[in-house]
Amino acid sequence: xxxxxxxxxxxxxxxxxxxxxxxxxxxxxxxxxxxxxxxxxxxxxxxxxxxxxxxxxxxxxxxxxxxxxxxxxxxxxxxxxxxxxxxxxxxxxxxxxxxxxxxxxxxxxxxxxxxxxxxxxxxxxxxxxxxxxxxxxxxxxxxxxxxxxxxxxxxxxxxxxxxxxxxxxxxxxxxxxxxxxxxxxxxxxxxxxxxxxxxxx
Numbered sequence: 001x002x003x004x005x006x007x008x009x010x011x012x013x014x015x016x017x018x019x020x021x022x023x024x025x026x027x028x029x030x031x032x033x034x035x036x037x038x039x040x041x042x043x044x045x046x047x048x049x050x051x052x053x054x055x056x057x058x059x060x061x062x063x064x065x066x067x068x069x070x071x072x073x074x075x076x077x078x079x080x081x082x083x084x085x086x087x088x089x090x091x092x093x094x095x096x097x098x099x100x101x102x103x104x105x106x107x108x109x110x111x112x113x114x115x116x117x118x119x120x121x122x123x124x125x126x127x128x129x130x131x132x133x134x135x136x137x138x139x140x141x142x143x144x145x146x147x148x149x150x151x152x153x154x155x156x157x158x159x160x161x162x163x164x165x166x167x168x169x170x171x172x173x174x175x176x177x178x179x180x181x182x183x184x185x186x187x188x189x190x191x192x193x194x195x196x197x198x199x200x201x
Contacts, residue, residue: 048185049177050184051087051097051195056158057163058099061085061195067185068099068194072178080105080152080176082119083194088154089175092168097177100164101131101195104145104153106173112143112166134197135159139165152176157195 053066059074060087062068070087081087082102090096104110109120111127113140118127139160146155151170156162165171183194 021078024165035142045161049095051099053099056087057158058085058101058163058195059158061101061134061157062077062099065181065185066189068180069080069182069184070178071181083197084156085180086152087177087180088171089177091171094175098154098161099180100154100156102152103155103165103180104147104170106147106149106151108147109155110147110153110165111143112141114140124147137161145170150174152161 013104049070049072051068051070053058053062053064053068055064068087082105084102085099086098086102087099090098102118104119105121107121110159111118111120115132117130117132119126119130137158137160141159143166145165146152147170149172152173153170155164155166180195181193183189183191
């Protein structure tokens with residue numbers, strides 16, 4: 001009768017010190033995760049938020065598919081400024097997010113004649129014609145709009161292909177999400193405050 005060899009498996013003993021180390025490592029990981037979540041979530045909700053551009057309304061400043069980080073905290077301490085590129089909730093459907101450039105500020109009057117945009121306010125009672133040298137595409141519109149104390153007039157940089165305040169009105173301040181702070185993608189377009197442009201007033 002043939003005998004069969006037995007395969008013996010010898011259990012590897014785990015010392016008490018190793019058990020303590022494994023337990024300590026586990027709780028260190030749990031603690032790290034809790035701290036990371038506690039830091040990331042407030043940043044994500046209150047300070048900065050990522051968005052991906054969808055559409056062509058901001059060409060040439062922003063292209064479809066570009067990845068942006070929005071500064072959500074600045075407007076808690078400072079008022080939005082003319083020419084800031086912002087993300088906001090669409091007034092006619094607040095589940096949608098739009099990206100546009102601020103053209104008119106609260107209590108100003110915006111007049112558009114063809115490609116010329118004129119702003120009237122207390123500092124410019126006779127009107128300030130905006131420098132729009134950053135535009136590639138323009139359009140012919142005639143618009144007269146008087147802004148209330150909490151409203152902003154916004155327009156896309158691709159004027160002929162942008163749905164904006166010319167068509168559906170002003171954006172209340174409460175719907176502003178924040179200012180475009182950083183472009184992360186594509187890599188050859190990475191930059192801080194992309195689309196930044198300041199008027200000489």
